[in-house]
Amino acid sequence: MRLSRRVAAVAVAFGTMFATVACSSSEEPGEGSKKVEVFTWWADGGEKAGLDGLVGVFKTDCAGFEFLNGAVAGGAGSNAKQVLASRLQQNDPPDTFQAHAGAELSDYINDDQLEDLSAQYTEWGLTNAFPKGLIDNLTVDGKIYSVPANIHRANVLWSNKTVLAKAGITKDATTLDGFFADLDKLKASGVAAPLALGKDWTQQMLFEALLISKLGPEKFNGLWNGTTSWTGADITDAITTYKRLLTYTNKDRDTFDWTDAEKLLMDGKAAYQLMGDWEAADLDAKGFKDYGWSVFPGNGNTFQWLADSFVLPKGAKNADGTKCWLKTVGSATGQAAFNQKKGSIPARTDVGTDGFPAYQQAAMADWKTATQVPSCPHGSACAQTWQGAVGSAQGKFSSDGDVAALQKALASAAAEFGPKK
Amino acid sequence: MRHRRRTWIPGLLLISPSLILLAVFVYGLIGWTVNLSLQDRHNARPAKGYVGLDNYTKLFTSDINDRFVHSLKNLVVFTLVFMVGTIVLGLIWALLLERRAKAEGFWRTIYLFPMAVSFVASGVVWRWLMNTGQGDSAGGINAIFHGLGLSFLESPWWTDPDWGMAAMAVPAIWQLSGYVMALFLAGFRGIPEELREAAVVDGATTFQLYRQVLFPQLTPTILSALIITGHMSMKMFDLIMSVSGAQWLTEVPAVYVWQTLLTRDYAKAAAISVFLLLIVAVVVVPYLIHVNRSEKRS
Numbered sequence: 119m120r121l122s123r124r125v126a127a128v129a130v131a132f133g134t135m136f137a138t139v140a141c142s143s144s145e146e147p148g149e150g151s152k153k154v155e156v157f158t159w160w161a162d163g164g165e166k167a168g169l170d171g172l173v174g175v176f177k178t179d180c181a182g183f184e185f186l187n188g189a190v191a192g193g194a195g196s197n198a199k200q201v202l203a204s205r206l207q208q209n210d211p212p213d214t215f216q217a218h219a220g221a222e223l224s225d226y227i228n229d230d231q232l233e234d235l236s237a238q239y240t241e242w243g244l245t246n247a248f249p250k251g252l253i254d255n256l257t258v259d260g261k262i263y264s265v266p267a268n269i270h271r272a273n274v275l276w277s278n279k280t281v282l283a284k285a286g287i288t289k290d291a292t293t294l295d296g297f298f299a300d301l302d303k304l305k306a307s308g309v310a311a312p313l314a315l316g317k318d319w320t321q322q323m324l325f326e327a328l329l330i331s332k333l334g335p336e337k338f339n340g341l342w343n344g345t346t347s348w349t350g351a352d353i354t355d356a357i358t359t360y361k362r363l364l365t366y367t368n369k370d371r372d373t374f375d376w377t378d379a380e381k382l383l384m385d386g387k388a389a390y391q392l393m394g395d396w397e398a399a400d401l402d403a404k405g406f407k408d409y410g411w412s413v414f415p416g417n418g419n420t421f422q423w424l425a426d427s428f429v430l431p432k433g434a435k436n437a438d439g440t441k442c443w444l445k446t447v448g449s450a451t452g453q454a455a456f457n458q459k460k461g462s463i464p465a466r467t468d469v470g471t472d473g474f475p476a477y478q479q480a481a482m483a484d485w486k487t488a489t490q491v492p493s494c495p496h497g498s499a500c501a502q503t504w505q506g507a508v509g510s511a512q513g514k515f516s517s518d519g520d521v522a523a524l525q526k527a528l529a530s531a532a533a534e535f536g537p538k539k
Numbered sequence: 540m541r542h543r544r545r546t547w548i549p550g551l552l553l554i555s556p557s558l559i560l561l562a563v564f565v566y567g568l569i570g571w572t573v574n575l576s577l578q579d580r581h582n583a584r585p586a587k588g589y590v591g592l593d594n595y596t597k598l599f600t601s602d603i604n605d606r607f608v609h610s611l612k613n614l615v616v617f618t619l620v621f622m623v624g625t626i627v628l629g630l631i632w633a634l635l636l637e638r639r640a641k642a643e644g645f646w647r648t649i650y651l652f653p654m655a656v657s658f659v660a661s662g663v664v665w666r667w668l669m670n671t672g673q674g675d676s677a678g679g680i681n682a683i684f685h686g687l688g689l690s691f692l693e694s695p696w697w698t699d700p701d702w703g704m705a706a707m708a709v710p711a712i713w714q715l716s717g718y719v720m721a722l723f724l725a726g727f728r729g730i731p732e733e734l735r736e737a738a739v740v741d742g743a744t745t746f747q748l749y750r751q752v753l754f755p756q757l758t759p760t761i762l763s764a765l766i767i768t769g770h771m772s773m774k775m776f777d778l779i780m781s782v783s784g785a786q787w788l789t790e791v792p793a794v795y796v797w798q799t800l801l802t803r804d805y806a807k808a809a810a811i812s813v814f815l816l817l818i819v820a821v822v823v824v825p826y827l828i829h830v831n832r833s834e835k836r837s
Contacts, residue, residue, distance in 0.1 A: 196801055199801075199803075203803065207585065225582045225584060225803070228582075228584065229584040229585075317784070317786055318786055318787065369671075369673075369695075370670075370671040370672055370676075370698065372698050372783075372786060372788055373670075373671050373698060373783070375784075387676070501582070502582075502801070502802040502803055503581065503582065503802045503803065503804050505802065506798055506799065506801070506802035506804075507603050510603070510604065510606055510786075510787050510790075510798075511603065511604055511787075513786045513787030513788060514604055514609075514787045516787075517698070517700040517787070517788055518700055523604065527603050527604045530601075530603045531603055534603070
């Protein structure tokens with residue numbers, strides 16, 4: 119008898135537990151339509167500092183509204199993306215959310231989840247403040263759906279100055295042939311693997327930089343919007359050259375993340391690494407001063423960009439507040455406050471360079487005059503499914519070097535996930 | 540009648556929480572996943588409709604680079620090496636201890652202990668041990684070989700395109716051999732002493748004793764060991780993620796599910812999950828039926 123009473127108590131306890139779980143619901147934002155819930159994955163480090171800077175500007179510019187931090191930490195945004203997907207599915211969108219600008223937004227756009235911001239672009243003067251190439255990359259069927267908060271550059275070749283000097287290289291190569299000649303010089307000087315490389319997505323970055331050199335920016339843009347074919351002889355040629363380039367890289371590349379490759383550069387075991395310009399902030403943070411940078415040889419004044427941006431979801435509880443947030447994000451003061459702390463550059467061309475570190479000042483100057491092209495691994499050129507397929511194909515190529523298979527895989531990925539003609 | 544009702548009510552109450560949990564979180568979600576795998580939900584948007592078994596057939600016919608087949612091939616290599624490795628090592632250790640080794644308890648603990656470590660933790664250590672650098676940039680085990688002048692033994696470990704998954708099984712063997720040893724040891728101890736004595740009286744040599752008397756009695760133990768290691772290996776995810784991360788070379792179906800989920804191809808992720816569940820079920824369900832029957836018999 120005593121036992122069964124205890125059993126009943128346990129059962130009741132379990133039942134209560136269930137009830138508590140079922141009843142506890144998430145905090146509802148947007149109360150009184152003053153709060154603006156900003157959904158990001160900027161929860162720590164330079165990104166958090168940048169967000170705080172932006173919030174500071176928002177507080178003065180949009181005094182009638184209140185910032186509500188909806189950051190979801192962890193997994194380089196993968197956690198946040200899962201949370202966001204389920205919230206959008208339940209028609210409970212945050213007032214605004216962070217997303218890579220460009221093709222990565224296409225899922226949301228096709229599903230009619232985002233408001234067109236073209237009118238705001240004109241009203242806030244963004245059309246003229248952003249470079250035309252960026253506006254072109256952002257425009258989908260004549261409409262723009264996001265406001266970029268920052269710009270990163272993907273096609274930057276970082277170098278270890280001491281290693282270069284030892285091999286007698288005094289000038290940055292500007293052509294692919296010149297680059298191969300320099301790599302040979304480095305090999306002759308005893309650097310076995312002069313070009314540091316990491317796993318799949320970093321390989322795709324290197325491959326894209328080489329494609330820009332081979333095809334030029336216009337045809338490169340076409341690869342992503344469907345006007346350039348992936349099956350052409352020029353692509354075969356580019357892949358063959360890329361295969362040759364891989365012979366100058368570390369053999370254990372597939373075991374490396376970009377920071378491991380960066381360490382090869384810092385230790386002087388490699389002379390070059392192609393990586394996005396977040397590397398400048400990282401090298402600075404690690405106290406390594408002996409680095410140089412140039413655009414990838416043969417890229418000319420092409421600026422391969424990627425950006426974090428904010429959007430106005432349909433059904434946002436506080437659309438006016440969101441618009442004020444977006445206006446802040448797009449404003450010169452907002453972009454300056456955000457980017458000085460995050461280590462990126464403003465998307466606007468009219469922000470003063472004061473207060474920016476040396477690399478960023480140079481990048482800001484380039485941004486004004488450059489030709490803009492997007493990047494696949496970072497979402498500006500292709501949606502996430504496409505990125506996944508391309509990364510996997512590069513990983514395979516890194517181990518078997520099968521040129522025809524890589525080209526076929528890239529072509530199938532474009533056909534399956536790319537824009538439908 | 541009344542009395543009987545009273546006896547089953549507390550029983551039902553007692554198991555109802557776990558029944559509800561199982562119904563919702565296991566069978567309910569399996570049903571949900573199967574349902575999803577039959578739809579065309581390949582991005583964040585809601586599905587447009589049902590596509591039958593398309594998601595399954597596409598895994599074999601039109602997956603780019605035959606990625607799914609490649610992940611299955613990796614899984615087969617991993618599973619075979621892992622199962623053979625744990626069973627051979629586990630059997631050898633069990634035989635050694637079964638011969639009344641000195642300080643048996645001590646050795647048993649030593650062999651069993653790796654099992655207490657999580658795959659993630661041991662994966663991180665083995666990632667360093669199986670450093671793929673060779674020659675002057677060697678690290679981990681390769682550095683030991685290099686230092687001893689045994690450079691020909693240096694290995695690319697898991698980055699070898701064909702046999703990399705065999706290297707990936709090494710940490711798993713290291714962790715689970717002790718467990719298999721414990722299973723065998725229990726099996727040996729379960730054999731009545733009279734059988735050994737009878738065999739010895741009949742003049743059997745030690746080899747004959749093991750070959751003819753003891754090993755045949757171990758069949759159920761070997762079956763358990765095969766099933767337990769086999770289903771662990773087929774679901775292997777954490778070890779691979781911490782040794783190599785998600786990438787082409789070491790991709791197995793469980794990692795592939797994770798990758799497709801992250802790129803929001805929900806229907807494909809569901810299809811791979813269901814496929815994985817089915818192949819595990821093919822192995823486990825007959826075993827459960829067998830166990831059930833033999834329990835009833837005894």
